[in-house]
Amino acid sequence: MAIFLRIAAGLFLLSQIGVSSGQEQARIARGKYLMEGVVACGNCHIARAENGVPVFSKGLSGGMVFDEPPFKAYAANITPDPETGIGKWTDAQLGKAIREGVRPDGSIIGPPMPIEFYRRMSDADLAAIIAYLRVQPPVKNVVRRSEYNIPLPPSYGPAVKGVSAPSPRETIKYGRYLADIGHCMECHTPRDERGGLVLTSLGAGGQVFKGPWGESVARNLTPHESGLKSWSKEEIAQAIRGTGKNGMHYKPPMAFDWYKNISGADMNALVAYLGSLRPQPFGGKE
Numbered sequence: 277m278a279i280f281l282r283i284a285a286g287l288f289l290l291s292q293i294g295v296s297s298g299q300e301q302a303r304i305a306r307g308k309y310l311m312e313g314v315v316a317c318g319n320c321h322i323a324r325a326e327n328g329v330p331v332f333s334k335g336l337s338g339g340m341v342f343d344e345p346p347f348k349a350y351a352a353n354i355t356p357d358p359e360t361g362i363g364k365w366t367d368a369q370l371g372k373a374i375r376e377g378v379r380p381d382g383s384i385i386g387p388p389m390p391i392e393f394y395r396r397m398s399d400a401d402l403a404a405i406i407a408y409l410r411v412q413p414p415v416k417n418v419v420r421r422s423e424y425n426i427p428l429p430p431s432y433g434p435a436v437k438g439v440s441a442p443s444p445r446e447t448i449k450y451g452r453y454l455a456d457i458g459h460c461m462e463c464h465t466p467r468d469e470r471g472g473l474v475l476t477s478l479g480a481g482g483q484v485f486k487g488p489w490g491e492s493v494a495r496n497l498t499p500h501e502s503g504l505k506s507w508s509k510e511e512i513a514q515a516i517r518g519t520g521k522n523g524m525h526y527k528p529p530m531a532f533d534w535y536k537n538i539s540g541a542d543m544n545a546l547v548a549y550l551g552s553l554r555p556q557p558f559g560g561k562e
């Protein structure tokens with residue numbers, strides 16, 4: 277009897293593992309689609325070569341250095357290496373770091389990690405991203421501590437729980453959701469003197485990015501004469517994938533190498549959302 281029970285329990289366990297691994301596979305696949313597409317954590321967390329091109333072979337083992345007057349920030353190693361990465365963090369701890377900007381030791385993650393936008397990430401997509409991070413090869417790489425000359429906020433807001441994404445059938449709302457988790461507006465919104473985003477000018481462009489590519493300026497994404505007003509949907513989609521009118525290639529640091537993997541339906545939603553933005557002059561200034 278005891279043996280029978282044990283076998284039955286064993287079979288039950290096996291079937292549970294079968295079910296959960298199916299769900300786990302789906303979660304990892306969704307995580308891969310997001311991470312290698314619109315979410316593009318790697319745009320910051322993967323190192324870049326001298327010419328500014330991402331070095332994909334190093335994985336998410338620590339990436340860009342952001343040398344700005346208010347801070348010198350180093351994008352952390354987020355591979356599962358237990359010593360130099362996030363290998364020892366639980367799923368809950370990782371979730372709190374991504375959506376709330378709080379590390380397991382209680383310290384605050386500073387800019388330019390786009391926490392304000394990640395607060396809107398759904399529970400399901402957060403779980404998918406964490407599942408993807410867990411199956412990446414661990415890479416040992418010590419990343420320097422960032423230095424901030426500005427006080428970091430005591431927190432980015434209350435704990436984030438129970439978030440669901442809008443239905444993809446609500447095209448504009450879903451497009452906004454994708455723009456949030458794809459942190460488009462972190463770059464395409466002007467900043468004030470203290471480095472804060474001027475959200476009343478959402479999408480108006482104007483931030484300047486210096487790097488090995490020289491200088492690039494985030495464009496106006498609103499449907500204004502100085503923005504995308506006269507552009508076709510196809511032209512906008514092609515620009516998000518990195519190619520402008522006349523076949524010109526845009527400069528970094530926009531995540532073209534990732535955004536080119538965004539599905540047709542998701543791209544359509546993103547473009548519809550941009551068309552719904554309030555028209556604004558470039559940089560939000562007349």
Ligand code: HEC
Pocket residue numbers: 315316317318319320321342349350351352353354361362370373374379384385386387388389390405421422459
């Ligand atoms: C715009 C650049 C940028 C993007 C995009 C970005 N990060 Fe970060 N991230 C950073 C920087 C810079 C730091 C270090 C901040 C600091 O030192 O306080 C960081 C820190 C972290 C940390 C803390 C790690 C540690 O050991 O302290 C985690 C976890 C993390 N990021 C995960 C993610 C994930 C997951 C994504 C995508 C969903 C992501 N990041 C997208 C720039 C970025």
Ligand code: HEC
Pocket residue numbers: 314454455458459460461462463464485492493494495496497503512515516520525526527528529530531535546
């Ligand atoms: C890390 C910063 C950054 C992020 C994130 C980013 N962009 Fe950009 N984007 C730029 C810069 C800089 C340019 C201009 C590049 C150039 O001039 O070569 C640009 C150019 C564009 C253009 C071309 C517009 C024109 O007038 O030529 C479009 C469209 C665009 N971005 C849309 C998006 C969308 C949609 C997202 C999110 C899915 C996004 N961007 C995320 C920095 C960013």
